[in-house]
Structures are given as structure tokens and as C-alpha cells.
Amino acid sequence: MPRKNIELIEKAGIDVDKLLDMLVRAAAAEFTTYYYYTILRNHAAGLEGEAIKEIVEDARIEDRNHFEALVPRIYELGGQLTNDIKEFASIAGCMDAKLPDNPTIENILKVLLDAERCAVQVYTEITNYTRGKDPRTYDLALAILHEEIEHEAWFEELLTGKPSGHFRRRTPGESPYVSKFLKT
Numbered sequence: 037m038p039r040k041n042i043e044l045i046e047k048a049g050i051d052v053d054k055l056l057d058m059l060v061r062a063a064a065a066e067f068t069t070y071y072y073y074t075i076l077r078n079h080a081a082g083l084e085g086e087a088i089k090e091i092v093e094d095a096r097i098e099d100r101n102h103f104e105a106l107v108p109r110i111y112e113l114g115g116q117l118t119n120d121i122k123e124f125a126s127i128a129g130c131m132d133a134k135l136p137d138n139p140t141i142e143n144i145l146k147v148l149l150d151a152e153r154c155a156v157q158v159y160t161e162i163t164n165y166t167r168g169k170d171p172r173t174y175d176l177a178l179a180i181l182h183e184e185i186e187h188e189a190w191f192e193e194l195l196t197g198k199p200s201g202h203f204r205r206r207t208p209g210e211s212p213y214v215s216k217f218l219k220t
Contacts, residue, residue, distance in 0.1 A: 041172070042113060048169035055165065055173065056115035059106055061129035062158050062180075063117065066103035068125050069151055070096055072133035076144050084141045088194055090208070092148065095187045097209020099155075102180045105217035109176055130154035145195040152188035159184055179213040 042052055073096035080089050110117065118124050125132075133151040136143040159181035166174040189200035211218070 039112075039114070045166075045170040045173075050166065050169050052113055055162075055170070056110060056113055058129070058158075058162050058165065059110050059113070059173070060115060060117065061127055062162065063103050063106040063110065064124050064128035065130040065155065065158065066099045066106065068128045069130070069133055069155070070100040070103065072135075072151075073099065073148070075135050076133065076148060079135055079139045080141060080144060082141075088141065088145070090204070091190050091194065091202075093208050094205050094210070095148070095152070095190065098183050098187070098211045098214070101209060101211040101214050101218060102183070104219075105176060105180070105214050108217075108219070109173055113173075129158045142195065145191055149188065149191040149195055152184055152191055155184040156181065156188055176214075176217055179217065182213040183211060 045055075046052055073092055077089055077092040077096060080086070080092060107117065118127075130151060131154065133147050136147055159177050162177040163174055163181055166177060168174075186202070190202045192198065193200035193202055205212070
């Protein structure tokens with residue numbers, strides 16, 4: 037017999053297999069983004085690079101937090117993560133945020149911006165799919181979407197010089213929207 041939460045969202049019109057596919061691909065993208073942002077942050081060198089390291093670090097840790105928040109929901113819905121890291125990385129819902137061949141600060145920022153734009157698209161699709169049908173997944177995806185939109189604005193500001201309204205987090209990787217979903 038399916039869990040009551042699964043039964044209710046199916047009754048509301050959610051295809052749980054489709055939703056799980058969306059969530060697992062999002063989790064894979066968050067996991068790989070955390071990995072690649074580690075590399076990008078370390079290549080943000082020199083005076084210009086020092087200016088962006090803290091912002092890249094905030095986005096990096098918050099993306100890890102997104103992964104950590106998604107995993108329990110995947111299991112609550114009867115899904116699971118593959119036991120093969122290569123397979124997991126290959127299904128990521130966004131392209132790899134790899135270090136560019138010419139790792140200038142501008143090129144690194146372009147990679148970061150593209151990654152965040154993809155994440156905004158992924159979570160917009162999940163919120164649109166779950167709105168009014170699966171409040172728990174919707175709330176989680178919306179919280180992550182808020183942070184991804186901020187990340188996108190940060191990197192766009194750094195790349196274009198146009199203000200984004202970005203303010204420093206009180207602590208690195210604070211996840212102001214997602215923190216309520218994280219187990220301490």
C-alpha cells in the first residue's frame with residue numbers, strides 16, 4: 037500500500053515517477069555543481085579572483101544544502117539515489133559547470149551564471165509541476181528557487197556591473213530559504 041502522501045499527490049494529478057525523475061536530476065545537478073564550484077572557486081585567483089571567492093563559496097555551500105534538502109524528499113516519495121556516482125553525475129539536470137579552457141575571472145563568471153540560469157529553469161519547472169498538487173515538494177522547490185535566483189543575480193552583477201541587490205550572507209552558505217529543510 038502506498039504512503040498516504042504519495043496517494044494524495046497522485047490523486048491531485050502528480051505522476052510520482054515523473055516527479056522523482058525531476059528531483060533526482062535536480063539533486064544530481066546540485067551535487068555536481070558543488071564539486072565544480074569547488075574547482076572554480078580555487079581558480080578565482082589574483083586580486084580580481086579574491087573579490088569573488090566569498091560569493092562563489094556562498095553559492096557552492098548553498099548548492100550542497102539544496103542537495104541535502106532534496107534527498108529526504110526523494111526517499112519520502114519512494115525514490116532513491118543510484119549507488120553509482122558516475123551514473124548519478126550523468127543524469128544531472130544541468131550541464132557541468134566545468135572550469136573553462138581559458139580560466140579568466142570573466143570566463144569563470146560566465147560558467148557560474150550559466151549554471152545558475154539552468155538551476156532557475158529546473159526549479160521553475162518543479163514548482164510549476166507541483167503547485168497546488170504537492171505542497172511539500174512545492175515548498176522545498178520554491179525555497180531552492182529563491183536561492184538560485186539570488187545566485188544568478190550575484191553572478192550577473194559581477195559580470196555586468198549592474199546592481200542585483202546582493203548583500204553578504206551573515207555566515208557562509210547560510211541558505212536563508214532552504215535552512216528550514218535541513219536536518220541539523
